[in-house]
Amino acid sequence: MKTLAPKTGNSCFGCGADNPLGLKLTFHGDPEKGTAWTEFLPPHFLAGGANMMHGGFIALLLDEVSSKVLSMQGKRGVTRNLEISYQKPVNLSGPVRLEGSLIRHEGRKHFIKARILNPGGDVLAESEALFLVFNTSS
Numbered sequence: 001m002k003t004l005a006p007k008t009g010n011s012c013f014g015c016g017a018d019n020p021l022g023l024k025l026t027f028h029g030d031p032e033k034g035t036a037w038t039e040f041l042p043p044h045f046l047a048g049g050a051n052m053m054h055g056g057f058i059a060l061l062l063d064e065v066s067s068k069v070l071s072m073q074g075k076r077g078v079t080r081n082l083e084i085s086y087q088k089p090v091n092l093s094g095p096v097r098l099e100g101s102l103i104r105h106e107g108r109k110h111f112i113k114a115r116i117l118n119p120g121g122d123v124l125a126e127s128e129a130l131f132l133v134f135n136t137s138s
């Protein structure tokens, strides 16, 4: 098990310590299994309408936990493709869990699935992403 905490000098909206507007998320994961996860209480400024999270922020969270699957393995890459299925509203009144896992990789191309769950375990949104990694030769 590995933990990635926000670092000084990183202004990433999702995980950096130096973005005053950022979420400052800490992630956990298993590099060998290719997984990453976190749990947090979404702030209300992520709202879209009513008490629901904005769909763009849902995409951000899925992208973020997907990228952390790679970070856990010491890999650096960027999102080439992100396909999202919005299944239920993400309610802003309670905590959410983000989960990501590596499906497979073909050289620099890494295929990663991710999802957002409520405390009851309901899947609210899920995604499949293609990341292009810059520091792998396998």
Ligand SMILES: CCCCCCCCCCCC(=O)SCCNC(=O)CCNC(=O)[C@H](O)C(C)(C)COP(=O)(O)OP(=O)(O)OC[C@H]1O[C@@H](n2cnc3c(N)ncnc32)[C@H](O)[C@@H]1OP(=O)(O)O
Residues within 6 Å of the ligand: 063, 064, 067, 076, 077, 078, 079, 080, 081, 109, 130, 132, 134
């Ligand atoms: C410096 C580290 C910083 C690390 C910083 C980490 C920050 C992480 C933050 C969270 C993640 C982000 O939001 S990152 C920010 C959002 N993403 C970006 O800004 C990336 C913008 N896009 C790009 O820069 C570029 O498209 C790249 C580098 C990703 C790829 O360019 P490229 O090398 O020219 O390759 P490209 O032709 O586009 O396609 C790559 C391969 O994917 C295949 N491909 C494309 N779509 C699909 C698809 N749906 N399913 C299957 N395969 C696909 C193509 O056929 C091709 O296969 P083949 O012909 O090779 O076989």
